[in-house]
Amino acid sequence: MKKELNIITFDADDTLWENEPFFRENEQRFCELVNEYADSKQILDTLLKNEVKTLPIYGYGIKGFVLSMIETALELSNNQVSGSTIKKIMQLGKEQLSYPVKLIDGVEDTLSALQGNYILVMATKGDLTDQERKIEKSGLKKYFSHIEIMREKNESGYQSLLNRLQISPDKFLMVGNSLKSDIIPVLSIGGYAAHIPFYTTWEHEKVDDPQECDRMFSLNSIRELLSVI
Amino acid sequence: MKKELNIITFDADDTLWENEPFFRENEQRFCELVNEYADSKQILDTLLKNEVKTLPIYGYGIKGFVLSMIETALELSNNQVSGSTIKKIMQLGKEQLSYPVKLIDGVEDTLSALQGNYILVMATKGDLTDQERKIEKSGLKKYFSHIEIMREKNESGYQSLLNRLQISPDKFLMVGNSLKSDIIPVLSIGGYAAHIPFYTTWEHEKVDDPQECDRMFSLNSIRELLSVI
Numbered sequence: 001m002k003k004e005l006n007i008i009t010f011d012a013d014d015t016l017w018e019n020e021p022f023f024r025e026n027e028q029r030f031c032e033l034v035n036e037y038a039d040s041k042q043i044l045d046t047l048l049k050n051e052v053k054t055l056p057i058y059g060y061g062i063k064g065f066v067l068s069m070i071e072t073a074l075e076l077s078n079n080q081v082s083g084s085t086i087k088k089i090m091q092l093g094k095e096q097l098s099y100p101v102k103l104i105d106g107v108e109d110t111l112s113a114l115q116g117n118y119i120l121v122m123a124t125k126g127d128l129t130d131q132e133r134k135i136e137k138s139g140l141k142k143y144f145s146h147i148e149i150m151r152e153k154n155e156s157g158y159q160s161l162l163n164r165l166q167i168s169p170d171k172f173l174m175v176g177n178s179l180k181s182d183i184i185p186v187l188s189i190g191g192y193a194a195h196i197p198f199y200t201t202w203e204h205e206k207v208d209d210p211q212e213c214d215r216m217f218s219l220n221s222i223r224e225l226l227s228v229i
Numbered sequence: 230m231k232k233e234l235n236i237i238t239f240d241a242d243d244t245l246w247e248n249e250p251f252f253r254e255n256e257q258r259f260c261e262l263v264n265e266y267a268d269s270k271q272i273l274d275t276l277l278k279n280e281v282k283t284l285p286i287y288g289y290g291i292k293g294f295v296l297s298m299i300e301t302a303l304e305l306s307n308n309q310v311s312g313s314t315i316k317k318i319m320q321l322g323k324e325q326l327s328y329p330v331k332l333i334d335g336v337e338d339t340l341s342a343l344q345g346n347y348i349l350v351m352a353t354k355g356d357l358t359d360q361e362r363k364i365e366k367s368g369l370k371k372y373f374s375h376i377e378i379m380r381e382k383n384e385s386g387y388q389s390l391l392n393r394l395q396i397s398p399d400k401f402l403m404v405g406n407s408l409k410s411d412i413i414p415v416l417s418i419g420g421y422a423a424h425i426p427f428y429t430t431w432e433h434e435k436v437d438d439p440q441e442c443d444r445m446f447s448l449n450s451i452r453e454l455l456s457v458i
Contacts, residue, residue, distance in 0.1 A: 054323075057323060057326040057327060057358070057359075057362075058292060058326075058358065059356070059357060059358025059359075060358075063287060063292040063293065063296060064292065066296065067292060067295065067296070067319065067322075070299070070315065070319065071316075071319060074312050074315060074316050074319075077312065078312075079311065079312030079313045079315075079316060080312055081312050082308065083303050083306065083307075083308030083309055083310050083315075084308045086299065086303060086308075086312075086315060087300075087303050087308060090296065090299065090300060090303075093296075094283075094286060097286040097287075098286060127288070127356075127357070128288060128356070128357045128378060128380055129286070129287065129288025129289075129380060130286075130288075132380045133286075149357060149378075151357055151358060151361050
């Protein structure tokens with residue numbers, strides 16, 4: 001499909017750099033902080049419930065995650081959780097907001113090989129401040145002609161992106177780890193999508209596999225991208 | 230300057246709709262919630278210190294404000310603040326994230342009169358999710374050809390915006406209430422700026438008046454914009 005393709009758009013979190021493992025680690029630390037009030041399963045279920053409930057007002061990202069951990073600690077302890085535990089929860093968030101950015105294997109080689117032959121775009125969702133921090137720290141900014149921080153990666157979000165880039169969906173390939181956010185909505189509007197699973201996915205992002213579609217590619221590593229386009 | 234001007238860019242918070250008064254109200258409510266630990270001045274000083282300290286990682290917006298209120302309550306109470314008070318602080322934030330959007334007088338008439346003669350752009354900073362919510366609720370989206378949510382409204386932020394809009398600064402007018410964020414950086418890069426003070430300004434946004442500049446206009450109301458361009 002090379003001769004027709006103009007724009008390759010990359011998801012960032014867990015496609016270009018690691019992100020979800022930091023949430024998993026902090027969920028485990030959070031469980032230890034409040035384990036006098038419930039077992040790990042109940043803690044994580046309550047946290048997920050609170051995160052999903054507040055997504056419409058908090059949006060994606062670490063600040064909403066911290067607020068949801070605090071809400072969960074209050075809920076499970078009947079407001080008895082101590083101030084020092086709340087402070088430790090906030091500290092988890094501050095640390096997560098300052099972690100180094102760890103690129104996924106093959107990312108830099110692949111972007112470097114594609115640059116010049118395609119217009120490369122980064123499309124991510126989440127917290128503006130934190131995404132900008134990761135973009136800066138990643139050293140990858142130089143490969144991208146456009147960086148988009150989307151509120152929701154759904155069909156209308158991608159349609160707006162295509163309008164802004166002034167490109168038709170059949171010249172657009174999205175590369176990402178999330179079937180829900182990177183693959184299914186792009187296939188739905190007629191674009192191409194390359195799915196590269198990451199080893200861990202947030203519960204709220206999990207969906208059934210999409211129907212087979214000849215505009216979708218399943219890859220084991222970002223390095224395989226060069227052989228399918 | 231009408232014949233030369235192409236793009237008029239509007240700040241949103243406290244220029245198109247009210248925003249800062251909600252922070253002021255919640256600061257007062259916060260003082261009442263923790264008044265057993267300090268007087269109002271000390272509470273507000275500590276809150277401001279914590280907000281400014283965490284701006285680089287939290288960014289602008291209500292979620293960072295809530296986290297800073299919690300941090301302030303912990304700090305002033307030596308971690309003795311109760312879980313139910315923390316819960317009330319979080320509730321203040323949730324309410325603020327759901328407030329109706331109240332347009333400032335004259336906004337809709339002015340935008341309606343300008344539309345068609347100029348390209349209108351909205352450039353705001355802050356939390357992505359919350360700004361998108363306010364843009365939707367405001368009913369003003371139809372007037373703007375481009376909406377930009379910036380991380381920082383400084384010289385390099387405006388220069389990137391001009392590059393993206395493919396316009397030179399002498400065809401660019403910025404309209405806003407904040408000397409620090411809307412006026413001074415735009416004048417510095419050679420653009421025009423119309424300052425419309427709002428009756429309340431966040432301490433961290435306060436700066437000295439800029440040097441006189443014939444590319445700056447001081448207005449009492451957005452309605453006056455029509456007579457100066």
